[in-house]
Amino acid sequence: MVFFTCNICGESVKKPAVEKHYQQKCRGNQKNVSCMDCLKDFYGEDYVAHTKCISEAQKYANQNSNFVAKEPRNKNAQKQEGWMDIIRAILDSTDYQLTPPIRNAFQRLQSVDNVPRKKAKFENFVSNCIHMPRAQASQVWDILEKELNKMKAAKQQELAKLKEQKESQKQQQEVEKEEQPPSKKAKIENGHDIEESTEASEFDWAAQLTKLVGKQSDGSIFQEKLKKKLLKKYLKHLTLLELSEKQAKKFDKKFDKHLKKCETLKLEGDLVKHL
Known part of the structure; x- marks a missing residue:
């Protein structure tokens, strides 16, 4: 309930009683009241639009900059x-x-x-x-x-329209998702996310291994050196600067697997030879 102070006689008046007050006690005077909470002045019928006012906590907050008033939940x-x-x-x-x-x-x-x-x-x-x-x-x-x-x-129509728009957006996203090629995210050591392309699975391990060993003058190369050379080719194929820890472990496993399966190469101790 909003309370006002009559600026003619100084009496405090409830909002519903303002009209009666100026018909009786302050009859003949123009309405001139002040809100008891926010101290704002109102003239004539302006007070009618003042339906609610600040709480005691908000009033104190205006006087004390260190105090933060909580919004009342009513x-x-x-x-x-x-x-x-x-x-x-x-x-x-x-x-x-x-x-x-x-x-x-x-x-x-x-x-x-x-x-x-x-x-x-x-x-x-x-x-x-x-x-x-x-x-x-x-x-x-x-x-x-x-x-x-x-x-x-009108509110129901607005809600129905919003619901229809959300469903339409959801359907569009599903269509776009189906059209996109499958991909998975890989994290590099600097913390940035990149997409590891499906081309990683198309990397021709056997051909690259055979090619690297065949380039050697004696047709042989140490296994660790071969791995480093192949890693450079693999990074270039994926357009990456370096592999994450997870990717590096996968690379090591694939290297060992494809090296053993390669029919054109033979592993003797630490040395890889061309057949």
């Missing part, structure tokens, strides 16, 4: 603010062709906090608090309900 306040949005939307709309008494009723509702959101409670509330006739309260409720249903329908 679901009822959020619902009430949404209810006020509906009332403002009705007043701004040209769809309802409000009569002067009904428009005045909605304007008075703007200055009231905690307006009930059920028909029976709403009619009792406005009859008792702002002395609205039952027949008029029923008309006001019908308009409120119509606007609420219209907003709900």
Whole structure:
């Protein structure tokens, strides 16, 4: 509930009682009030739009730079603010062709906090608090309900549209994923991710081993030296500068495997010979 201080007489007044205060005690004066929490001044009917104010924690935070106020979690306040949005939307709309008494009723509702959101409670509330006739309260409720249903329908359409867009994006991603060639990620020692191409499996181990040994003048080479030469060829094939620890272990295993299987080469101790 927002409280104001009358700047004419200094009396504190609840927001719903401001109108009555200026009809009785400060009659004849222009409305001039200040919010007791944020100390902001309001003239005429400006106070009507001041539906909520800062909390004590936020007020203290403004005075003390070292204090950080937590945002209050009040679901009822959020619902009430949404209810006020509906009332403002009705007043701004040209769809309802409000009569002067009904428009005045909605304007008075703007200055009231905690307006009930059920028909029976709403009619009792406005009859008792702002002395609205039952027949008029029923008309006001019908308009409120119509606007609420219209907003709900618009929200559902928006959600359905968003859902459709997400499903469309998901399908598109699946199609693109199917069209992409299979690949796997390999990590190099400097921490950057690269893609190890499927060409790694197309590396002709037997041909490269035979070629390297055949280049030697005596047709033989030490196994460790052959491995280093083949590693250079392998890195060039993958367009890499170096292998990760995991890749290096795989290379060693493949080297030993293909060397043993190569029909054109023979391993004698540490020496690899061309047959």
